[in-house]
Amino acid sequence: MMPLRSKQLAERSGVNLQTIRYYQEIGLLPEPPRSAAGYRRFPPDTVRRIRFIKRAQELGFALAEVKELLALQVQTGATCADVRHRANAKIADIEAKIRDLRWMMNALERLAASCSGAGPVGNCPILDYFDEKES
């Protein structure tokens, strides 16, 4: 297979062209060789690497964490337990986020329920909550 240019890589892996450059800039993609005119020539399996990144991102991993996972993948001596540990930590993160969001939603629902929706904004219980004097 021929090496890919930036746009081809972007199209085949389903991301924006600038995303490719961004990933390269932050070291998620190795520095590719260049053509005589300076064009990037990516090895075709880079498509797979980008899909790896996107899939890990979908499950909540930040790019810095994805970088670690990619490093783990080729690191001799890395074990399955290392990966599982990261997955479990991420699960705990997500649980905490969900708890926060549920608390927000609950509070908002109670406020919305206490607001009849009639009348001017002066006695709105929602704004009153935001504007309470005491802490």
Added chain:
Amino acid sequence: MMPLRSKQLAERSGVNLQTIRYYQEIGLLPEPPRSAAGYRRFPPDTVRRIRFIKRAQELGFALAEVKELLALQVQTGATCADVRHRANAKIADIEAKIRDLRWMMNALERLAASCSGAGPVGNCPILDYFDEKES
């Protein structure tokens, strides 16, 4: 009451000094009068305004949205229904986020369960999922 200097305002409202200046910069706080030496002199009720902002933020409103809420508060003709509408939209946002996070968590839990934790990283089902060839 005497007007407050930046740091006093920051301390009394429980935010960082730079946050005060940031809020002023983006128009969330009105431009305060200055002392002869150029020091900001905030009216004491600014503390209350910042607490408003912080409370709305806690319930998931972005600063731009908080700005709208603050504008609504003093806008003649604004109704309680306007506020409730915003609250309901925010509830829908949060619901969508929770759904996404639950999907992530589910997927991660299934992957973590499929991973024994034993052995090298080569056959890790978690990394395999990220690294699958087919889309």
Added chain:
DNA sequence: CTTGACTCGGTACCTACCAACAGGGTTTAC
């Protein structure tokens, strides 16, 4: 030989701040 599509690096923008800096201002104790 020109046109259009592509590529390059660089920069700026978004959110919601935080940190560090230089150069002054003010207050308090002695």
Added chain:
DNA sequence: GTAAACCCTGTTGGTAGGTACCGAGTCAAG
């Protein structure tokens, strides 16, 4: 009156994860 201690000011740059635009260079087809 002066020195230490602390405060203020604006400016710059950083964070994550990109998106978007710019002028200039390159390449292939007609």
